[in-house]
Amino acid sequence: MDWNVxxxxxxxxxxxxxxxxxxxxxxxxxxxxxxxxxxxxxxATAALGEMASIIGRDRELARIFRTGMENPDAxxxxxxxxFGYLGISLFRRLENIYFQYQSGMIDEDxxxxxxxxxxxxxxxxxxxxxxxxxxxxxxxxxxxxxxxxSPSEIASPQSRRL
Numbered sequence: 001m002d003w004n005v006x007x008x009x010x011x012x013x014x015x016x017x018x019x020x021x022x023x024x025x026x027x028x029x030x031x032x033x034x035x036x037x038x039x040x041x042x043x044a045t046a047a048l049g050e051m052a053s054i055i056g057r058d059r060e061l062a063r064i065f066r067t068g069m070e071n072p073d074a075x076x077x078x079x080x081x082x083f084g085y086l087g088i089s090l091f092r093r094l095e096n097i098y099f100q101y102q103s104g105m106i107d108e109d110x111x112x113x114x115x116x117x118x119x120x121x122x123x124x125x126x127x128x129x130x131x132x133x134x135x136x137x138x139x140x141x142x143x144x145x146x147x148x149x150s151p152s153e154i155a156s157p158q159s160r161r162l
Contacts, residue, residue: 040105044114047093055086072126087130088137094118095142102141116155123151 055065061082067074068083075083098118101111121127135143 036105040100041110044093044097044100044106044110047096051090051093054089061086068126068130069121069124070126072129083126084130084134087127088134090121091134091138094121095138098142098145099139118146119149119151119154120156120160122146122149123154
């Protein structure tokens, strides 16, 4: 038996197995990445859906939020506190979507609609007043994104009610 031939054949088989393993791993990573992106999308939309549900299922909370967005001076101190906590909850969720976008976990298409929504909320008079007091509770990147934006960037109509 020629050991050089055995060695060459085993090296060929090893190379084939390594190649198959690399292809298998690439397929698994691609599948895992798709699953992670899908899960990120699901969690982001669920979080915003939950926020809408919190506000929408309570008439008084909806009134406070709507009034706070447009005319925060019309709120009592307690109502403004409620409005502030709703703002924290909403903007934490929006900050997470921004972070996921910046991290490449959500795509441009998903981000476009959420970007518009984020800017629409941010540029409401009550949110601007609230933001002055709360902005440092958020990441610098998110603050910079919001603070450098302008109402003219909002694609949705200004007549939009919510």
